[in-house]
Amino acid sequence: MPPRDAPAKNPEPAEDSGSPSNSVSPHAERRAETMRLFHEMKKLPPDDPERERIREAIIRDHMPYARHIAVRYGGRGEVVEDFVQVAYLGLVKATDNFDPDHGTGFLGYATPMILGEIKRYFRDATWDVHVPRRMQELSSALRKATEQLTHDLGRSPTVAELAERLKADPEEITEALDATEAYTTASLDRPVRMESASATLTDFLGDDDPRFDAVVNREVLKPLLARLGERDKRILLMRFFRGMTQSEIGNQLGVSQMQVSRLLSRILDELRAGFG
Incomplete structure (x- = not known):
């Protein structure tokens, strides 16, 4: 492995593509x-x-x-x-x-x-205290699920709601919540x-x-976006690059605002899952 703090000629990342570009950048x-x-x-x-x-x-x-x-x-x-x-x-x-x-x-x-x-x-x-692998993985998933459900519900989710989202037993969710206490911040x-x-x-x-x-x-997003269908890509383009409302997107696609909301939630869930 290279030395711990080996100097680099250029502080910015050398991003690469498959073929040389004609750009002078x-x-x-x-x-x-x-x-x-x-x-x-x-x-x-x-x-x-x-x-x-x-x-x-x-x-x-x-x-x-x-x-x-x-x-x-x-x-x-x-x-x-x-x-x-x-x-x-x-x-x-x-x-x-x-x-x-x-x-x-x-x-x-x-x-x-x-x-x-x-x-x-x-x-x-x-982890400062040894925790079983299953609990470590569930604790990580629990943090993401809590954040998403809080956003969707406008409040903190219950143990039952977390268990349903993660397809786990409520007892496991409670154990995972306790397990997070084994990780101590500095x-x-x-x-x-x-x-x-x-x-x-x-x-x-x-x-x-x-x-x-x-x-x-x-x-990280490139391969995840490439796997999306054309309609999903179009929805993301209209929502996050053109700043269109869900109602405006629904009019473009011929669906209701509620359907657009569900489609966006599914697409974003897929992208978040890809981030690990």
Whole structure:
């Protein structure tokens, strides 16, 4: 794995696509350069020193992007650097397994892999008290269901409503609620394992480039949106890009406002499920 804080030539993520762009945008140039490096690396034998040099260059160039994803999760109270190292591991795996001939951009391939590594670590290693895997998974699903039902109902959901949404027994929901108490958040004054012994989580707040969030969300959403039907895509376009009301969408589709509301809820549930 590359050194913990290896410098990168450029602080922004080297987003990639399957073919070079004719745009003069620096991002497009970097995407094309990354793909060129992958193609060049693929031609070299595994034991060629030049192949290893190219591999390390690609990893180093994308480390700021992986770190940004990790910090989003580290802000929940865990030691930030632990999440960063896990994100780097996902980045290394993505680099070693990426095939440029499949037509997928590198970030579109690497982002889910980095997120998967972080989520596995968060699930398995961040509980202060050991909780059975089933309860950990149910607790995670419970947080999402509570947020969604609160939005839909305009109030906090009952245990029975949560159990119905998650297709679980009310007793399991109660146990999962108790299990969440086993995960303890940390103070912002908690020291982190960085070079400076006096560094705390507070020192790392507010420094993120807001463009990173857009890149992460876009890359995760791309394959999810691609799986939607044409009508579902049209509904999302009218609602969130054209700012149309549900009644206006209903008039366009020839359905009632209530049907549009149900369709939107289903579409958004599918997208949220894809985020894991």
